[in-house]
Amino acid sequence: MNKITSILFVITLFISLGIHAQTGLGDFKNLIEEKDNTVTFKTENALVKVEFCSSSIVRFRTSWNGDFAPNEHWMVTQYNWPKVNYTNSESDKAFSLKTENLIITISKSPFAITIADNEGKVLMTEQNSQQKLGALKADATVSSTKKLFPEEHFFGFGERMDYLDRRGKKLRLNVGRGQGRPHIVGAYDVLQANYSPVPFFMSTRGYGVFLHNANPTDWDMGHSSDAAYNFSAEGGELDYYFIYGPDFPAILDGYTDITGKAPMLPKFAMGLHVGTYSGGTWGHEAETSTDYVVGLAKKFRELNIPLDVLHLDSTWRIFGENGGTGATSFEWRDTFKDPEAMFKDLYALNLNMVGLHLRPRFDNGKELRLLDEARKKGYVYPEENNQGEFVNFFDEKSVDWWWNNGVKRVADQGAMFLKTDEGSAFGHKANESEKTGPQGKEVKALHNLFPIAYAKAPYEKFAEYNNMRGMNQTREGYAGIQRYPYIFAGDWPSEWQYFEPVIKAGLNIGLSGVGNWAHCMGGFEHVADPELYIRWTQFGLMSPIAHLFGMEHPNYKEPWNYGEEAQRIFKQYDEFRYRLIPYLYSTSYQNHKTGKPIMRALVLDYQNDINVYEITDQYMLGDNLMVCPVVTKGAKTRVVYLPKGKWVDYWSGEQYQGGKHISVLCPLDKMPIFVKAGGVLPMQEVVNYVGEKNISSYDLEVYPDGNSTFELYHDDGRSLKYSEGDFAITKIEVDGKNAGKTLITVNSSTGPYNVGELAYNIGVHLDKKPTAVKVNGNSLSISTVDLTSTGAFYTKGRLNIPNLKNQEAQRIEIIK
Secondary structure, eight states, rough: OOHHHHHHHHHHHHTTHHHHHHHHSEEEEEEEEETTEEEEEEESSEEEEEEESSSEEEEEEESSSSSOOOOOOOSOOOOOOOOOOOOOOOOSEEEEEESSSSEEEEOOOOOEEEETTOOOEEEOOOOOTSSSOEEETTTTTEEEEEEOTOOOOEEEEEEESSSSSSTEEEEEEEEBBOOOGGGGGTTTTTOBBBEEEEEEEETTTTTEEEEEEOSOOESSSSSSSSSEEEEESSOEEEEEEEEEEESHHHHHHHHHHHHOOOOOGGGGGGGGEEEOOOOOOTOGGOOOOOOHHHHHHHHHHTOOOOEEEEOOOGGBBOTTTBBTTBBBOOOOTTOOOOOOHHHHHHHHOOOSEEEEEEOSBBBSSSOOHHHHHHHHHHHHBBBBBOOOOOBBBHHHHHHHHHIIIHHHHHHTTOOOOEEEEOOGGGOOOOSSSSSSOOOSHHHHHHHHHHHHHHHHHHHHHHHHHHHHTTEESOOOOOTTTGOOOOOOOOOOOSSSSHHHHHHHHHHHHTTTOOOOOEBBBBBBOOOOOHHHHHHHHHHHHHHSSHHHHHHHOTTTTTTGGGGGGHHHHHHHHHHHHHHHHHHHHHHHHHHHHOOOOOOEEGGGOOTTGGTTOOOOOOEEETEEEOOOOOSSSSSSEEEEOOOOSSSTTTTTTEHHHHHHHHEOOOOTOOOOOEEEEOOOEEOOOOOOTTTSOOOOOOEEEEEOEEEEEEEEEEEEHHHHHHGGGGOOOEEEEEEEEEEEEEEEEEEEBSSSSSSSSOOEEEEEEESSSEEEEEEEEEEEEEEOOOOOOOSSSTTEEEEEEEEEEEESSSSEEOOO
């Protein structure tokens, strides 16, 4: 970086911060205190706290006025960390703070932070002789500038729809979507889409940064300079966590240790979710009815298209006097003759959960005057020149009143969850009106926290009311939203140009700690052409949450509205999803324990492979499946990148060596899917809904290659007992390193949960028929047809060993 470029970067940074009076840290003055895990330094201009959360996670806080904000609980759930063993040594020029995994060097003049791993590799530094780096305060804006290394790339930042690799990019994080009409330059602008930003990134150098600040933030990740990156917040404290990996899954584990792990959803949430406008969307509200809703569920059942969850969107309720479509009156439309009977009919059709859409503002209806009452009691958030309309979700008493006087009315009738829509309207222009809600300095930060408080309230209230695991569907979020799942991607039109950006949204939110994510498969607005509908629903049915919903009257997004071929292919992939429920549910448990998402950008597992840094139309679904949506209209083939290793085409069984691109056929009924060699796919029979029958056997599809394991997760699927340890794990081990044989061990389940009597049908994918098979030392005959339930048979590259019981560990030895 030459001197002119360096000066230009500093000028650009100052302009971007709105500099009038800039204050850095200056030189080190003295060490104020060393207590528990925290070391506090005084500099010429500020106080700096260095807090060790673990040997790999360090929190840095800077205050220019000497005061530090109290710990908040919306973004961060963990503040009480165990004692961390570290050493602190001082020299004339620096302090050296060392943990088992990190070396933190605090230079004295100027005060600057450098972090290296325990082998001395510098991960992040503010030391640079060519330009000024480090912490800075300019009026209310706080910022930090770090050195950018030549090979460094960045991933994360929440549900972004524009890019995956952020090196060389600028972005602004503040909950909302693009403003302006027509929507194509506003709400549909993928560059402005910010439904669920997360001020967190992961660097390919092996670390992550979480900026613990709810104000709007700006990030310059090498856009203005190829030698430095910068992050800043428009208020609040400069408070950030450094999280060492060095691999991305370990960083996500650390980030979700700070902000909270995702809970387990009910098992039936792995099934199909459908939303409905009940027969009439905007301008057609008079056509809504309870009969339409029940008839919709009946049609899924009559066509044997598996379905578990249904929600009624906006038009179930009357639009009130004050807020119109943007507020909630909690009064049903006259067209819904008997809502309670409707819910009973839906549950009689074996839907596992039915919910309702709402918005976060109270309104007065024909009979219920909830807005007036809430204002009198002080349960709305006050606004300038207005008594307020928004439920004050930051206040526990306000939440209780909202629940008891609003939501509980529909819960008593049969609703079991909510779709919490338009959380971005608190402090910003609403989608459905010109209203902006509360304004002011305090609201600038609360705007980003509001979606978390908004989702938290019904999630917890319904969990208690239903006496089972909670579930909430929400559009907006911020750091920590993974605790109140699930997020959906918002209102994107049924047009090819928005298809791949929606996939990017899922990849980016997964790289930001959110595992339970959905989108309106087929698109939300506009009528999709049948090909787009098929391609999008293929992707949707292989997403973490499978969510079908759209608004175009009268055809909406049900598969029968797009022709016989669309209906057939939709059912094919829906049934495939239901077969995969044991795999998906086990992956959901992995997400709960580690923060590793269900849908994974390839960079998550292959962060040293630069070929995957901008792949936005492929992803891993769990550990073992790579899904490759077809995002080009009329495509008959598509190019797929296979990372290093061996991969198996799920549909054909053809094997490929990785580390290269390949071209694969993709007829309309085929979305390319590859199995990572070594993988295990636990599957079950197709059911019309989760709980239709007791699942007494699993098919374990095994693709041997080297040594691998899979942990099959079991619990009751509904209660919170899993959080108390009431679950079981069946560990499946594959040893395929020996060229002459493969060993597969299905261990007995461990854990207090009683899995009952299970049978496992083992399907082993091989190049040729083996010469011998033994189970627990006993030889089995090998047929080429399925004539027995106790022997084995081999056909079309698959060795099937049926009906192995779970009472004891099963050891399968396959001689090649």
